[in-house]
Amino acid sequence: MNQETKDKIQQLSRNEQNSIIEKLNVFLEPGRLERFQEVITKRTRQISVVLEDLYQPHNASAAVRSCDCFGIQNLDVVEDKKRFKPAKGISMGAGNWLSIKKHKSTANCFSDLKNRGYQILATTLGPHSQDINHINTEQPLAIVFGTEKDGLSQEAHQQADTLVQLPMFGFSQSFNVSVSVALCLQILTSKLRQKPEVQWQLSQEEQTTLLLEWCVKSIRAGEKIFTDLIAN
Numbered sequence: 001m002n003q004e005t006k007d008k009i010q011q012l013s014r015n016e017q018n019s020i021i022e023k024l025n026v027f028l029e030p031g032r033l034e035r036f037q038e039v040i041t042k043r044t045r046q047i048s049v050v051l052e053d054l055y056q057p058h059n060a061s062a063a064v065r066s067c068d069c070f071g072i073q074n075l076d077v078v079e080d081k082k083r084f085k086p087a088k089g090i091s092m093g094a095g096n097w098l099s100i101k102k103h104k105s106t107a108n109c110f111s112d113l114k115n116r117g118y119q120i121l122a123t124t125l126g127p128h129s130q131d132i133n134h135i136n137t138e139q140p141l142a143i144v145f146g147t148e149k150d151g152l153s154q155e156a157h158q159q160a161d162t163l164v165q166l167p168m169f170g171f172s173q174s175f176n177v178s179v180s181v182a183l184c185l186q187i188l189t190s191k192l193r194q195k196p197e198v199q200w201q202l203s204q205e206e207q208t209t210l211l212l213e214w215c216v217k218s219i220r221a222g223e224k225i226f227t228d229l230i231a232n
Contacts, residue, residue, distance in 0.1 A: 001213065001216060001217055001223060002223070005216065005223045005226065005227070006213065008226075008227075008230060009209060009212050009213060009216070009226075010209060012212075012230070014204075014205055014208050016230075017208045017209060017211075017212045018208060020212060020226065020229050020230065021033070021208075021211060021212050021215055023229055024212075024215040024216070024219060024222070024225070024226070024229075025215070027219045027222075027225065028215065028218060028219065029218075032218060033215070036211055036214050036215070037211065039071075039097075040202065040207050040210060040211055040214075041201060041207070042071045042201075043071050043072075043073045043201070043202050043207075043210070044071055044072065044073060044189070044192065044200045044201060044202070045073050045074050045140070045202060045206075046137070046140050046141070046192055046198065046200040047072055047137070047140070047141050047142075047143065047185070047188050047189060047192060047200075048072065048073075048074040048075070048076060048113070048118060048140070048141070048142040048143070049063065049067050049072055049074070049075050049076070049142070049143060049145070049181065049185070050075075050076045050077075050078065050109060050113070050120075050142050050143065050144040050145065051063055051075070051076075051077050051078065051084065051144075051145055052078040052080070052106060052109075052144060052145065052146045052147065052152060052153060052156055053078055053079070053080055053081045053082040053146070053147050053153075054082065054084065054145075054147060054148065054177065055082040055147060055148065056148055057085050057086055058178075059148060059176070059177050059178045060084055060085065060086040061086035062178035062181070062182075063145070063177070063178050063181040064086050064094045064095045064098065065094040066178070066181045066182040066185055067094070067098055067181075067185070068094035068095075068097055068098060069094075069182075070182075070185040070186065070189045071189065072098070072185060072189070073098060073099050073202065073210070074098070074099050074101070075098045075099070075100045075101070076100075076101050076102075076103060076109055076112075076113065076142065077100060077101070077102045077103065078102075078103050078104075078105065078106050078109050079102055079103070079104060080104065080105050080106060080153075082147070084102065096214075096217050097214060099210075106153055106155045106156050106159070107155060107159065110156075110159045110160075113142045116140070117139075117140050118140045118141060118142040119139055119140065119141055119142070119161045119162065120142050120144060120159070120160045120161045120162070121135065121141055121142065121143045121144065121160065121161070121162050121163075121164045122144045122152050122156050122157055122160035122162070122163050122164070123143060123144060123145050123146070123151075123152070123163075123164055123165060123166075123180060123184065124146075124151055124152055124157060124163050124164075124165065125151075125165055125173060125174065126163065126165075128163050129163040129164055129165040130162060130163065130164050130165070131164070131165065131166075131167055132164045132165065132166055132184055132187055132188070133167070133187055135162070135164060135188065135191075137188055137191045137192040137195065137198070138195065138197075138198055141188065143164070143184055143185075143188070144156055144160065145177050145180060145181055146177070147177075148176075148177050151174075164184075166180060166183055166184065166187075
């Protein structure tokens with residue numbers, strides 16, 4: 001979906017968005033809208049994932065798929081040295097359902113995240129890294145994962161609010177990055193969903209906007225149909 005279509009969707013009132021969703025439903029496969037509505041209530045932006053310069057497509061794809069499976073809506077990608085190119089066969093189209101934002105540098109990404117109210121967690125080994133099981137999920141968290149070979153950049157280490165790591169008990173000193181993403185999200189989302197006092201779900205306005213985006217993406221020539229609907 002191009003940015004112009006996203007902007008048009010966001011400019012509509014919630015009632016207008018709901019009206020268009022009803023009209024688009026006739027173009028969707030039976031039960032598709034109901035499935036969207038079920039999934040969207042489990043989505044969260046309380047936790048966000050950041051991928052810095054991943055260069056192996058299968059790792060990028062597995063990370064995207066894990067975000068979708070654990071209900072993570074926001075994925076920020078740093079493309080400083082490497083272009084983000086997930087392998088479609090592994091991600092199974094999971095990227096279609098995420099809000100992916102790309103950044104040209106780690107500094108720009110972190111500045112944007114902090115402006116959005118996120119505490120930045122950098123995944124890295126070392127004596128100053130906290131066990132991720134001890135992280136408080138009551139405030140918005142952005143957890144950052146680095147390259148397959150070298151890990152996070154020095155800039156990411158310096159600008160992060162907290163350094164974290166997964167506990168390990170064997171001879172190996174690290175997990176594969178895609179495995180790390182899945183394990184970290186399992187820990188953090190499990191803790192988050194056990195906190196009824198935290199409003200981790202998307203707001204009703206966010207859900208409606210995202211629902212309309214999903215409908216448009218799921219229909220052949222969906223953007224043209226959407227444009228025709230708002231023009232009439």
